[in-house]
Amino acid sequence: MSRSATWTPAAIPSQAGRLAVVTGANSGLGFHTTLGLARAGAEVVLAVRDVNKGLAAADAVRREIPRARLSVERLDVAALDSVRAFAERWGGRSLHLLVANAGVMAVPVRQTTPDGFELQFATNFLGHFVLGALMLPYLRAASAGRLVTLSSLAHLSGRIAFGDLQAERGYQPWKAYGQSKLAMLMWALELERRSAREGWGVTALSAHPGYARTELMTTGPNLGKPVPALARRAVRWVEPLISQSAGDGALPVLRAATDPTAQAGSYWGPAGFMELTGPPEPARIAAHARDEAAARRLWDESERLAGVRWG
């Protein structure tokens, strides 16, 4: 792992003339990624499932950066109709950056999407995979198009359950989350290989924020059954010691999205203790995430499940 001088957003080169889409841009890391990109001059489409939340987030960005060029588009990544509708409305503009950020974590009870997929698999991974496939022509049309996926430390313990991707034979909240975040990292690595082979000209990277204080810790776990008071208290005590702000958590994403020296297929995360906090540097990729045969299988299976073809 290289440890260079601390990277800060001041190192982001001008993004003027570049167009970015950030999914889940209304909150947490997505919001701070949008803020950082807008500050560097990029035009950003806030792709959100709740347009009112998106408009409020755009207003908050404009309060800090009055010249920000922003628009808000409806996108529910957990519903493939919504993903297709987003791509159909796109209008043919070149897309320089797609940040696949939206996500839910550790939903306590198994839930399914309108398409019948397990909610974490569909939200965190499959919907974004389809979005990437449908936006590929616009990423290819841009000079130096990039796609950044949001993975997690949870990928280290994650496994792709090929025999039961939708957790129909036994659902465990963290197992499903780990699988979805491992899938996000494997997708980026496989996309990089395919892009190089097929000459798509799209650079794929991945990032994780360590442990960032966002709404992720409450939104997912609150979907289905209440979080026990003891667990809530424990999180309140321990969290400040091992976590960082959402703004700092977004730095690995911003670095993956903009650093001209970031290698294709690289993975970025906080450089501090156990990659929980700290400045953005190359992060540890678990050996099983580098399994190329498994990545090809996941890709093919995802194309089949969603009825899409890349390229």
Ligand SMILES: NC(=O)c1ccc[n+]([C@@H]2O[C@H](COP(=O)([O-])OP(=O)(O)OC[C@H]3O[C@@H](n4cnc5c(N)ncnc54)[C@H](OP(=O)(O)O)[C@@H]3O)[C@@H](O)[C@H]2O)c1
């Ligand atoms: N925070 C961490 O420590 C951490 C660690 C590792 C990885 N991550 C990853 O970072 C990403 C961002 O999470 P966060 O921490 O910033 O959490 P957050 O504040 O809860 O933000 C999640 C965002 O995803 C959106 N979202 C959820 N389901 C969606 C759907 N079906 N369609 C469109 N948007 C949807 C949410 O929209 P609503 O506001 O409408 O719910 C929200 O904007 C996630 O992929 C997460 O797995 C976070």
